[in-house]
Amino acid sequence: MSNQQLSSKPQEKQTLLNKLRSGKAQRVLVMLTFMLVPLLLLFVFTYLPFIKMVQFSFYNRTYLDEGTWVGLKNYIDVFQRDDIFGSLAVSLYYMGGSVVQLALALFFASLMVFKAKGSAIYKACMFFPYLICGIAVGFIFKFFYAHGYVLDSILGLFGVALEDCPLWLQDMRINNIALVGTSVWRYTGQNMVLFLGAMMSVDNELYEAASLDGAGRWQQFKYIILPSIKTIIVLNLILSISGSLSAFEPPYVITNGTMGTGTYFVIMNRIAHENQKVGLACAMAIVLLAIIILCTVGQNLFFKYVFKDGAEDDAVRAQRKAERKAARLAKAKKGVA
Amino acid sequence: MGKLKEMRPGEIIFSIVQYVMLIGASLVAVTPVIVCVFTAFKTDTEYQAPPR
Numbered sequence: 001m002s003n004q005q006l007s008s009k010p011q012e013k014q015t016l017l018n019k020l021r022s023g024k025a026q027r028v029l030v031m032l033t034f035m036l037v038p039l040l041l042l043f044v045f046t047y048l049p050f051i052k053m054v055q056f057s058f059y060n061r062t063y064l065d066e067g068t069w070v071g072l073k074n075y076i077d078v079f080q081r082d083d084i085f086g087s088l089a090v091s092l093y094y095m096g097g098s099v100v101q102l103a104l105a106l107f108f109a110s111l112m113v114f115k116a117k118g119s120a121i122y123k124a125c126m127f128f129p130y131l132i133c134g135i136a137v138g139f140i141f142k143f144f145y146a147h148g149y150v151l152d153s154i155l156g157l158f159g160v161a162l163e164d165c166p167l168w169l170q171d172m173r174i175n176n177i178a179l180v181g182t183s184v185w186r187y188t189g190q191n192m193v194l195f196l197g198a199m200m201s202v203d204n205e206l207y208e209a210a211s212l213d214g215a216g217r218w219q220q221f222k223y224i225i226l227p228s229i230k231t232i233i234v235l236n237l238i239l240s241i242s243g244s245l246s247a248f249e250p251p252y253v254i255t256n257g258t259m260g261t262g263t264y265f266v267i268m269n270r271i272a273h274e275n276q277k278v279g280l281a282c283a284m285a286i287v288l289l290a291i292i293i294l295c296t297v298g299q300n301l302f303f304k305y306v307f308k309d310g311a312e313d314d315a316v317r318a319q320r321k322a323e324r325k326a327a328r329l330a331k332a333k334k335g336v337a
Numbered sequence: 338m339g340k341l342k343e344m345r346p347g348e349i350i351f352s353i354v355q356y357v358m359l360i361g362a363s364l365v366a367v368t369p370v371i372v373c374v375f376t377a378f379k380t381d382t383e384y385q386a387p388p389r
Contacts, residue, residue: 108362111355125363128370140373150372189366217351 057282067279074283084284087267088291090176090251094244094263097180102236104184105191110221112192113199123196127189134186138253141182145169145254172260179261182250187243191236198229234303241299242292264288 019025057074061067078084108126112119129137144150145168152165168178202224210220248265251257257266264284272281344352376384 104362108359111358114351114355116355116359119359122359122363126366129366132370140369143376144369144372150369154368185366185369216347 053282053285056279057286059279060277061279062276063278070279074280075287077280078283078287083262084264084267084271087262087264088245090261090263091245091247093176093180094183094247095241097184098187098237098240098244101184101188102191102233102240104188105236106195106233108188109192109195109199110225112196113225114217114220123189123193127193129186129188130190132186134249135253137182137186138249141185141250142169142254145178169255170259175255175259175261179250179254182254183244183247187240191240194232194236195229198232199225202228230303234299237303238296238299241295245288245292245295 020029056067058069058071059067060070060073108122112123116122132140147165147167148162151168152160152162155165156162166174169175206224207220210224215223246265247263248269251261251263251266252269255261257263257270262270268281268284268288271277271284
């Protein structure tokens with residue numbers, strides 16, 4: 001080893017130390033130290049369980065034993081078993097319900113945005129169901145729908161005889177609709193508050209100017225409110241559809257998933273905890289995740305198509321801006337020349 | 338009353354529909370909870386006896 005090489009080593013060490021002592025390196029070190037704990041927590045409690053779930057989905061196992069490798073059998077079972085894949089049909093009721101829920105929320109938010117006396121009270125009343133936990137909502141509606149109790153009594157006030165009232169939770173033609181009603185009841189207020197928040201951000205002068213120009217309520221809604229809240233509508237729809245695919249509390253508490261009311265989650269819970277088929281339940285979870293991702297991507301594409309005009313407007317505006325900038329630059333260059 | 342006279346018929350109808358809808362929706366939202374609260378004060382016999 002030459003003398004030159006021997007002398008360069010301590011110099012390298014010194015430069016590394018100097019680099020570490022520099023302000024930039026210190027900032028990076030502090031950043032990494034702060035990020036370490038949340039990233040570790042995220043990995044341990046979110047990504048690691050997910051990785052384990054993917055691994056379990058290829059095994060035939062219970063919670064306690066190691067299980068045996070079965071490959072894709074669990075996934076094939078998910079698509080072949082009527083009780084599992086058929087339960088996704090129940091989710092269609094909840095999807096339909098979520099659309100109704102959003103329409104109602106948009107309607108009531110629009111009513112409130114056109115000044116109404118006591119709107120804070122109506123808002124509080126309609127948001128209140130969202131504050132009650134899902135299990136309690138289940139118990140409230142179990143009693144509400146029981147034959148001869150609250151709902152039948154209310155219908156009785158309007159002259160409907162008890163004998164004519166259907167069995168809300170036992171009749172397989174309507175029990176899913178009744179259960180979806182509980183979800184709509186619970187979440188409409190929350191959606192309404194989100195819509196209202198977006199509508200409030202619209203400048204009041206726009207409404208005033210529109211009414212001075214003779215625009216009616218419908219025109220104000222169509223041309224001012226709707227374009228201003230399209231982002232919130234898309235967000236609410238994505239949340240509602242993914243929520244409807246993973247509906248659990250109403251059918252679990254009210255009917256325990258019996259009489260054709262078992263949603264995908266209720267069946268998954270039964271398979272994992274009662275039948276102890278953890279591998280199959282994990283495969284169900286992965287399939288549901290794939291379905292939710294597909295639905296979200298589909299919705300995004302759909303809304304890109306629906307709101308194409310707005311996007312085109314933005315593109316045209318951006319193009320014009322770029323053209324103006326280029327013209328200014330060319331003018332400046334000419335001036336310099 | 339004077340303000341009501343200033344309003345156009347369409348506005349009056351809209352206001353009526355607006356209040357009816359909002360009050361109705363508020364009642365629908367709170368009725369199940371109110372019934373639940375009242376039921377909490379009932380005895381077992383009262384609770385089990387159907388109201389109709």
